[in-house]
Amino acid sequence: MNLFYILRNSSHSNLSYTILNVKSSTEKSARRRTGGRQSKRERRRQGKAFGNSSPYIQRHVGRIGLLDDAGLSLIEKNADRILDQIGMDFRDDPETLDIFSQAGCRVSGERVRFEPGFCREVIQNSAPQQFTQYARNPARSVKIGGKNSLFCPSFGSPFVHDMDRGRRYSTCEDFENLTRLHYMLDSVHHSGGVVCEPVDLPVSERHLFMAKTHLKLSDKPFMGAVTARERAADTVEMVRIVFGEKFVNENCCLYSVVNTNAPLVLDATMLEALKVYAKANQAVVVSPFVLGGAMSPVSVAATLAQVLAEVLAGLCLIQLIRPGAPAVFGTFFSPISLQSGATTFGTPEGMQFQMCARSLADRLGVPLHSVGALTASKVPDAQAAYESATQLIGSFMAGTHFIIHATGCLESLLTVGYEKVIMDADRCAMLAAFADKVDLSxxxxxxxxxxxxxxxxxxxxxxxxxxxxxxxxFQSSVADNKSFEQWQAEGSSWQHERANETWKKMLNEYQPPPIESDIAEALDEFVLRRLKEIRTQQRGIQ
Structure with missing residues (x-):
């Protein structure tokens, strides 16, 4: 209708009549054939949203890089200098220190120092530039690296938010609902990991529930637990049940993120998870978590050097443990407000950082993992929209291969919003369409x-x-492009209200993907056995 409204005073005197006439005749014909264009469009949108997605984005657009070879070489030289002269701490893990010592690194207490170029050589000798993470549904498997990108949900929030109930602690029900939504959303290619914390379960048991939920309520690839060695090991065993031990040993079926404690520390918890997944030939992302100004210096150049140093050391360890295991350059960088100490998102420094990080990852020869639609806003408002869009577009135009936190983030990752998931997924769909090739048929x-x-x-x-x-x-699933009069006549809805209706409708129409009964039973049996063992062990400790 807004097209008719805009053009009604056109120099084409009969244009308004013609457009209305075309609209009328087309709708009548469509109603006779299928029940009307609106219902047909709705079915098409639902078909795309409810499970017919492309497994990942094959990019036909370039990326933006900000530094030339001389600038990148300077960052690499500074990273080597950090590792050589300052070193990195690997805490409470004698096995890791022994691995580095046997490789010829200089170990003093928990501090490890590396000769310039050593880590890079180890990584480039064996780490893959691109790899496939296999999904339970082979059609959902994703290629990570090369000219590909994918979007993954937000991760780790202990709270959820929706327009009906507001902010509250997240539960198992929320985790299942968010897994269902991301399974159905066409523009989200990965099921993610801790899409929210199921706080109604003990911490020691959550990983079993989450892995089983990803494997049964979705058939997209997912992420492994990293909060303890035994939880990582349980996740590996669960994918072995689904894919078979031999297949898992030879192929990547899990993707897991290990965070450094910037500056220049990897602790025992993260190291134990890293070793489990590396030994099992599963993908590990080494992602420094950096709040600029607090956990790194107050410049993009210095932060890049520090992050690269931490990534080099972590990825080197992966290749020393199992040469050829998938290893990914990860980043999480957010400047803080030096006035208040609060995190800030959608900043120019953040976009500069991401674009330089992709260039550094390319020169290292590994894929890049970075962040998407982050915001400090507490609700899905204008601040959430512009911060999230800026961060997401910056990451996408950097050419990031794996974009985590692409949907749902509120409150600096403390909260995941139901409406925000739908709104962010629409933006992801727009970027995917933008990256498609121009049709020249x-x-x-x-x-x-x-x-x-x-x-x-x-x-x-x-x-x-x-x-x-x-x-x-491209047609947005939640944007309103009607005339003011039509928008008003239909209830004057805001975008978050339309998103609220969308996620409820999707959950109402959700159908789980098929899974073989013997695999489902084996997963249930494994989870029950491990729960019994965990609870018995905890009673013994008490």
Whole structure:
């Protein structure tokens, strides 16, 4: 309707009548065939949203890099200097210190120092530039690296938010609901990991519930637990049940993120998880968690050098443990407000950092993992929209391969919002469409339309327009493009209200992906056995 409203005073005197007439005749025809264009469009959107997704984005757009070779070489030289002269602490893990010592590194207490170029050489000798993470549904498997990108949900929030109940602690029900939504959303390619913390379960048992939920309520790839060695080991055993031990030994079925304690520390908890996954040939991301100004110096250049140093040391360890195991350059960088100490998102420094990080990852020869739609806003408002969009677009245009926190983040990752998930997923879909190749087929060139339409006339009644009416141009699932009058007549809804309706409708229509009964039973039996063992052990400790 807004198109008709905008063009009604056009120089084409009959254009308004023609558009309305075309709309009317097309709708009547569509109603006779399928029950109306609106229902057809709704079915098409649902078909895309409810499980017919592309497994990942094959990029046909370039990326933005900010530093030339001289600048990147300077950052690399500074990272080597940090590792050589200052070193990195690997705490409470004698096995890791022994691995480095046997490789010829200089170990003093828990501090390890590396000769310039050593880590890079180890990584480049064996780490893959690109790898496939296999999903339970083979059609959902993702390629990480190369000219590919994918979007993954937010991670780790202890709270959830929706417009009906507000902010509250997240539960098992929320975890299941968010897993269902991300399974159904076309533009989200990965099931994620801790999409929210199920705080109604003991910490020692959560990983079993979360892994089983990802494996049964979705068939997309997912992330492994990293909060303890035994939890990582349990996750590996669960994917072995699904894929088979031999397949898991030879292929990546889990993707897990290990965070450094910046500056320049890896602790025992993260190291134990890293070793479990590396030994099992599963992908490990080494991702320094850096709040600029507090955990790194107050400049992009210095922070890049520090982050690269931490990543080099971590990825080197992975390759020393198991040469060829998938290893990923991870980043999480957010400047803080030096006035208040609060985290800030959607900043120019954050975008600069991401674009330089991709160039450094390319030169190292590994994929890049970074963050997406982050915001400090507490609700899905304008602040959430512009901070999230800036951060997400910056990461995407940097060419990031794996974009985590792409959907749902509120309150600096303390909260995941139901409406925010839907709104962010719509933005992800827009970026995926942007990255697609330009169609140069005969149909796209539309020569018959030029032959049909006289100069000075319009294309609305052209045969080419009618043939492509339903699929031409990207259509947002939550944006409103109607005239003011129509928007008002339909209830004057805000975007978060439309998103609220969308996620409820999706959950109501959710259908779980099929899973073989013997695999489902084996997963249930494993979880029950491990729960019994964990509870027995805890009673013994008490």
């Amino acid at each position: 005969d149909e796209a060139q539309a020569w018959d339309a030029f032959e049909e339409v006289e100069p000075g006339h319009h294309f609305l009644e052209a045969g080419h327009t009618q043939r492509n009416f339903e699929t031409a141009f």
